Structures are given as C-alpha cells and as structure tokens.
Amino acid sequence: MNWIPIKRITKLGLTNFWRNRWLSLASTLVMTLTLLIISTFVVMTLVINKTTDRIKSKMDITVYFKDTATTEEIANLQQQLASRADVSEVKYISKEEALGIWQEQQKNQRIKELVSSTENPLPRSLAIKSTNPSELNNINDYLSTDDFSLIIHKISYEENKAIIDKLLAITSFVKKIGWLFSSLFIIVSVLVILNTIRLAIFTRKDEIEIMRLVGASDKFIKVPFVVEGSLYGVIASVLALVLMVIGIYVVIAPLVTQYLGAGVTENLKSFFTSHIFYIILIQFLVGIVIGIGCSMFSIRKYLKV
C-alpha cells in the first residue's frame, strides 16, 4: 500500500479547511447544531420509549370484587385465569392484605386511620400478570364479559391504559417534532456546506488548473474536497458530543436535581453513559454522510476536470 498519495491528499484537504477557516467554522458550527438537535431528539425519544416500556412491563390487571362475591366464585375465576396461556401469574389479595398495602402506601397518619381492620372497605382483588403486556387487552376483554359483571366491581386496566396511551401520544409527538427540526437543520447545514465547498473550489481554481496541466490524477484534484467535507462532519460530531456532555452534566443535571431529585439525575446520567456509543455513532454517521455527500455533490456540479 502506497501511503504517499493518501498523505498528500489529506494534507491538501486540511490546507483547504484552514485556508477557508471562517467559512469552515460556519459550516462546522451549523453542522454541530444540527447534530445536537438530532441527538437531543434521539435521546428524548429513547427516554420516553424506555419509560413507556418500563410502565408497560409493570402493568398488570387488578380485578376488584364486589363484597357480594363468594370466595368460591373468586377461586373459580382465579383457576380459570391461571389456566390461560397468556397469564403468567394470578395473585389473590385478601381484604387484610389490601389493608396492609394501603397502610404501607399512606404516609399521612390521619388517612391511615381512616381504614382499620374492623372497618375495612377495601375490596378483595386478583392481581393478574401477563406473559406479554400486549395480551392484557385480551384478558381485559375476557373479564369484561357479562358472565363476571355480577362479581366484579372494577377492572384497573382502563386507568393504566389511559396513561400508556398518553405516553405513546407524547412519544409520537416528540418524534414528529424531532423529525421536523432535524430535517430543517439538515437542510440548512447541507446548504451551508454546499456553498462552502463551492467557494473552496472557486478559490482554488488556479491550483486545480495547474494540477490538471501537470497531469494530477482525478483523485488528487477531487478527494481533498471530500476530505474537507468529512472534516466538517468529524469536528462537528466531536463538538456536539462535548457540548452535550457539558449540557447534561453542567446545565441539565443541577436543574433536574433541584426539581426532580437526585435519583432522577442519577437515572439520567446512567442513561446517557449507557447510550453514549449509540449517540456518538449517530452523530458521527450523520455528520460524515452530510459532509461527504455535500462535497461530492459540489465537486460534480462545480469542478470540471
């Protein structure tokens, strides 16, 4: 492998970048902004997706029974449910257990005292876990039939479902806004970079002419511009990453700690560090693809060899 042409081509590309440094800076900054926006939305979507998943996996159906339902009827239903393939676990919660859970959850002493073992309005219930959260709908349908309406007071599924649906709606909203902003900024950075490379080609007109005259091969004339373009991408992705780390650790983390507590901050940080390679990969790929794509386009359009 002959490294000399590669070295010289890279050097020419770097020289281009430096000679047009103000324009290069503008291109790089616009690209940085684009990458930041893209990765911010990617992170937001990831966080919301993860939250939705977590809630989904924790989701179960709790069937609350009327006080008129007999223990036999409840045991019957429990058996029927347990025999279903899509049910992984059915747990009976007696009035006493329900009281225990209630008292554990309530911190306010006065509310705690509202319910006592002698005067216990809390219903008996069955907590049903499914093998797959998406099957919960079928179980819900099964329980909602008239056969059980006599003994069942309430099914909790509907409430949870509303929360999940809301989360899903937010996710899709964030995704749409993300696509909108990302494409807007991609368009802007593409235009800026196209123009920068075009100017670089014009300012180096004499040099290109001489290269042609002395018999420089095509790659020597064209590839330096591709190097220049990809440099925008590489520098921008590094800058975007640095800004993102600073943004999360210095700006967002203290705010989150102040308003949502240290636990959430830890979650956010660990989420960021565990997904950092994914974020770097996205930034790098988008940056390089835009940079190289733009320079290739400009070369085709403005560089006649």
Place this chain on the structure above:
Amino acid sequence: MIELIGVSKSYNLEGAKSPKALDNINIHIGKGEFVSIVGQSGAGKSTLIKLLICEERPSTGKILIANRNIVQLKPSELPYFRRKVGVVFQDFKLLPQKTVYENVAFALEVCEAYPEEIHDKVPRILDLVGMLKCKDKLPGEISGGERQRVSIARALVHSPKILIADEPTGNLDPINAWEIIELLERINKRGTIVILATHNKAIVDRLKRRVILLKGGKIVSDQMKGGYVI
C-alpha cells in the same frame, strides 16, 4: 512523432455554428524538431495548442502522438497523457503562495512521486533553467523572465517528450524573451520536441527553425527554415 490528419475544429456556441477555428490541418512533426506556430490573434494558434494538450477535442480528424490517437483518450487516461506533454503559458500559472522549489515539486507531488524522486529531480531541473539560486523565493519576488523559467522547469519535471509553449514571451521584455527562447532551444537540443506558438516576429526570424503560419484557421505556409511572413 506528432501527426495531425485532417483536423478541423469549430466551436458550437448555443447551437449556432461559428466559422471553423481550424480547417483541415495536416502537420507532421518529427523527433527533435523545434516548430514555431505563428499567426495573428484569432488565426487558430491557441485552438491548435488546446487540441495538442487535449484541452479540446477536434470536430473531425485525428491527432496521433507516438502513434496513438489522442482524440480517443478516455478521461482516466488524460492525466498520464499530460505528464508526457509539458506546457508553458504566457501567464506562467505559478502558485503565488508556494516557493519556486515548491511550485516545481507540486507537479511531482500530485502525480504520486516518491519524496526521494522529488528531492533528486527538482534541484536538477531548477539548475537546468538557471533558477536554483532562487529556489526559496516566492513567485512575487522574482522577475517575469525568472517566473517563466520556473514555469518551464515545472513543465519539464516529468521529462516530457514534447514541450508546448503558448506565447511564453508574451509578457517579457526582448532580452528576457530571448533568454527564454535560448532556454527552449537548449531543451530542444536535449531531444525534446518544442512547439512554440508566438506572434513575436523578431524571435521567429532569429530562430531560423521550422515555421508554420496559420491564417483564418488554415495553414498558409510551412517552411523548414522560415521567417515570420504575413
């Protein structure tokens, strides 16, 4: 070595056919010749030069260089062809921010030459054109005649078989101009074909070498030891 057979060239500008810039040109140039191509502005000198360095393609006809029809060269073959033909222009075409040495070395660098080759060749060529003493100067710091020498050095760096000079003395005073022509003659004596396009009568008359006179895109005369006649 160089053969033009029935070469015509017309530029099509926006569909309208303009008169032919070159009309049925037939020239044969043998090894070691020094040929001056003369004629008024618009006679077709520049077009002929452009055809010879493959900058333009003829509308009809063949151009054989070393028995190869350069009209049919593929774009990927062009760089290799251009390395075998050195070209010098009136406006020197030197890079202002590079030194004399770097300007000449640049021609080798972009053609994938090894550093040892560059270190070896560039000083020798600069010495040949008498510019070794100025190797670290920028083109802005030397005279027009010296710049043209550097430009000739750059054209010679690939050891071409043919050197084409398009009005190389156009920007120079008579003394400097003559020095450049003497340099071209010296290069010619080493075996390189020199094709000189000029409208400098004094030079052509003094050279006493082959002169091809162009007028209106046609060859009017082709004399082996000619002078400048219009």
